[in-house]
Every structure is written in structure tokens, then in C-alpha cells.
Amino acid sequence: MGVLSEFESKQLLASHGIVVSRDRLARSANEAVAAAAEIGGSVAVKLCGPSLAHKSERGLVRLGLDNADGVRSAAEDLLVAATEEDGEVALLVSEMVSGNRELIVGVVLTEQFGAALMLGVGGILAEAVGEAVFRLLPVTRPDCQDMIDDLGMDALLGPLRGEPAVDRNALVDVLLALADAASRDGIEAIDVNPLVIREGLPVAVDALVVMSSR
């Protein structure tokens, strides 16, 4: 089973038409500072590598860094925090995607029914909240529309705290793109969490793609 790094995972999703956060890879604190300046505004710095699936749990994500000193210090801390088991790692500098709503989408191989597509309420509490709906692959556009209805989150998906309603068509497009990616590229599992809603449109902020070993 081959796990792609966050950077590679998001590049793959982007190639299927999913909007992802603007990312730059950096090898050093200096490169991270330069990348942050290029991206502009507030950034996140994360340790990035194929063996780093649960970054938040290990404190390997630093958010909302809006000056060079902050970026440098975060980058240095993260490089020190990397262990031998993490293998080859880099620093991923990403734009901060602002939005109050976080969804989760993914593809998973189930024992009973084979590959299935998921849409749920995302963020760090995704599993604790446990609001998620599934469809078996392949899916149709109406299947994806049903998923949004079934999630039963009209209040969450409507206009919220000054943000416009979630563009349901754009969300359906993301689901279809995931299904498309999973069917074409020998992908075994995809995890996009969070899928942040920015100005009504979904943006993949963190992702994990597992390639099938065959």
C-alpha cells in the first residue's frame, strides 16, 4: 500500500479538478519563509511526508502564521520534531483557507460492498460527530445530490455567519471528481479532511491518498 504525502495527494486531487489550498514545499526554515512570502497573507506550516497521516494528533501543524519570524520558528520546531520513523520529510507551507464550515469527503474500500464514497461533517471532530453518508462506487450525479440531502445539514449548508450558502453543485462536482479519481488511478482510499467551505465553495485543505499495492 503506497501512501502519498499531503502535497502529492492534493496535487493528484487538483489534477481531477478539485480546488486545493495553495501549497509550497520547503526543505528548510529559510525556504519556508520564502514560500510564505510568495503565498502571502496568513499561512499554515506542516510537516509533510508519506508516513505522516495523523499530523494534528502529533502537533505537527502550525496554523495562522502571519509573519516571517513566526514561520521560521514554526518550521524549525517541526523539523526538530520529526523522528526517524517519519522517513524523508519536508515542510509544507499552505495558504490559510478561511471558512467556518469544514466537511469531510473520501473514498474507502469496504469489506462487504467494495469501494464507497463518503460525505460528512469534517474537521478534527469528524469521527466524534459521526455525521457521514455513503454511496457505493460508481456513482451518478443524482446519487451525489442525494448524499447532500441525506446528510440532513440544511442549516450547516445554508447561509451562515456572513458566508453564502454552500454551492451544492460545486460540492457534487467534488464528489464526482473523487469518484473519478478513485476509478482511474488505482487508488484504494482517499481522505479529504477538512474540505473547507470558502465563500460557498469547497477547498481541500488536507488530504491523504492511498494507492493500491497491485
Place this chain on the structure above:
Amino acid sequence: MNTDSFDLLFNPKGIVVAGASTHPGKFGFVALHNVLAGGFEGPVFATNPDQPTILGVENLASVSEVPAGAADLVMVCTPPQACPDILQTAASRGIGAAFIASGGFREAGADGARAEEELVELARSLGMVVAGPNGQGLISTPAKLAAQIVAPVPPPGPIAVASQSGNLVSAFMNYATHSGVGISRAVSAGNAAMVGVVDYLGWFADDSHTKAMVAYVEGVEDGRRFATHIRMAAEKKPVVLVKGGTTPRGALAAASHTGALATDDRVFDGMVRQSGAVRASTIEEAYDAVAAFATQPLPAGPRTLVLSSAGGWGVIAADAVTKSSLELIALPADLEAAIDELVPPRWSRNNPIDLAGGESRDTIPEAINLVVDHPEVDAVVYLGMGIQANTASHLRAGPYFEPAELARICEYHERQDSRFAQAAAEASARTNKPILAATELAITQPGNSGPATMAADRRYCFPSADRAVRALHHLWCYARWRRRHLSAGT
């Protein structure tokens, strides 16, 4: 699976009970009793080498004595070791189907599992269809066939049942008997060695006596095949599923958040919705849903109106509507004006419409017709039927019935509730919109002329407003699925 062979199970020209018993406590006796008492009109044979007759049927020493071509179905009630011989002999007499009630197969351990596999191989080589083993039997009301080792024998009706648990077949049939809606076909799949629940659903979907089907499942062996067959059945007729048991099996790649969220139950739920079936969480809810599908037209949309002469029940129903996929519409102004003409001004003036006791003789039928005719109403929940007949029942039982000469008013009350039931049925048939009536009197006082009239007409009276709304939600989910996923619509 060749569906012609299911005709032999559900429409046999003759039946053999193999292993008939004289002991009324044994299922070899009950099976024969039920076939005879059920009024099956074809020839009935029984085998028992030791007794000359049981229940007036002359026993044959063996299935080999059945006249060639006289029977299509053998119901096997013998010990498991006898089953292979019986199948072979039955095939030689032209019998193409068997229901094996005998236990002692897969459910009994490794030896039993092997015997079951051998039995299936034998059946395949003989070209026979075998239901069970370890099942309670089957019901086919169009054929007046009650080939089962348990009760009840339900009245004929539009509901078909397939279940991995025989006792839940009985449960659905008990509900169908009590409510008067009735059963077309019902089968206990038992160990489902050769024929599984989805195979029966496939046949029910093409059965002209069946309008809607309900199935209880526990394990699903081949998930993809299951999903495909559910979808094929649901494209033709409504399918209600209840699933029992949760297995610990989860996603293979549970390292991801998606994998952790992919519990068996969530994935099963998504599969059901994608396939066009509706899923109920309890047996009661499943019966409510299948009875609604079998007796009501599908709504064209979610716009629901609650019509009540029963106070709080209307509020409860409105609450239930708002928590469902249905839409509790604002009361249209022209409807408000029309109802103002019918009743004194103290009525609720919103949805739920509560007539607040202001009704005279024809108010309810007129109100039912007004609301169901309104173009912005897709479905109606009607509450309050039976209140007058309940009063009549109390007056009849009391000490003043004769001295105060209350017979006339009692008859009036009872006639009124009967009229209300009929008015709802006629308005629904005329407009092709669902009108779901609900009252607890359907359970607490089934002889009440409101629910009793509905039962006699084989229309389902829901036992509560909440249960009616939940069933209507299922109707709308299925109607919406048809609209979204089937090009033909309707």
C-alpha cells in the same frame, strides 16, 4: 435463478407434505393441518410410513407413490438425513420445488454445513429449487397455500414478505391480519442455502398480486449482488428493508478518517438509499411503511397538510413533519378562506388545521376534499377519526343507554366515523394523493367504526400520527428516488 421455478413454490398445482405426523405438537402435523385448513384447492399428499391417515388424508409410504406430475412442491418436515432421498424421489415424480423446514443444517455446525452444501449440489443437479432449510414455510394467498409450520394464515392482500427470520415473517403477517391489509406472498428464507431474500424480492417485483414488499435481513453475503438485486426490485415496486445485527466488520483502510466513519451500518444505509429501497429501523416502522406503499398512491411532492379534529395530535403530527423530509406548508390563503366557510371562527387557521370541535354533520368530508384538492398539497395526514364512535361505545356500555334512549345518537356517531373513513379513501382515490389516517383507536378499539371501516376496505389505519408521518416520509423518499434516478419518472 430461474424465476419460473418460483412459480412452482408459490403456485404449485399439488403439494406433498413429507414427514407428516399424527402428533399435533410436531411440525409435520401442523404443516399438513395448515395446508388443509388454508383451503388449498389442488391435490394434497402426505407421507408417513406408519400411519394410514392423518386429518383424513391417506398417507403414502413414500414420495415415490405420488402420481407423476400431480404435485410441484414438497414441504419437507423430516429429520435432515432423510432430505437427500426425498429430493431425489420427488424429482423423479416431476416435483420441481421443495421447502425444507427441517433443521440440523448449517445452523447446527460444520457437519450440518457440509450436508447443506451437498443438498444444494443435489438440488442443482436435479434442476429443483429448494427453499430453506431450517425455515418456517411459505404463504401464497392467491393459491390459498399455507405451507408453513406456524401461524397465522393472513387474509389476501398486496404485501409480500421475505425474511431471514421466520418469526418476523409471522410478525409482519400478524400486523397484516390485524390491520386488514393482507398478504400476497410470504416466505421464511431459513438458511437460504439456495434461494436468498433478494431472489424472492426479484420474483415478488414481477408478481401481479404484490404491490409492495418488505424484507428482514441480517447477514449479507455478497454485498454487490445484494445491492444490484435490491435496485432491480425497487425499480418496479417499493421495497422496505429492516436490518438486524451489526457485525464488527468495518472498512479495510481504517487508518483514514473516512475508513473510521465507514461503519457497516452507515455503508449499508447508503447502499439501501442508492438502490431505491427504504430502510426502517424497527419492525413496526417497516410494517407501517410497506402498508402505506401497498394502500396509498405515491405523493408527487413533499408538501404536507395536517387535518385534525383531535387537538394535540395535530400539533404532534406537525412536529413530526418538520423533523422529516416532508414539508409542513404554510396554510394557503384560499384554503383558509374556504375552511372559514365551513366552521366557526375559533379553528386554528394554520397547518395543522385543527377544526376545534366546530364541526357539523358534513364538515369532515368537506374539509378532507377541500385540502386534498388544493394544488399546493401533495399529501394529507388526517387525525381525529373514531372520536364519535368512541363516545358511542361509552354511551352504549353505560347505565343510561336504554333509559335515555341513546341508540339513535350512538348510531349517528358510528355512521359518521365510518363516513369519514370512506371520505378519506374516496378523496385519495379521486385525486391520486395519499391521505394517511391515524388514530390510537386502531389498536385500543379495533371495532370502532372509523378504523374498522378502513380495515374492511383493506386500507391501513395508522396507530399514531407520528407513525403515519414516518410512513409518509418513506413514500416521499421513494417517490423522489424514482423521479431522480429513473428516467421514466412516475
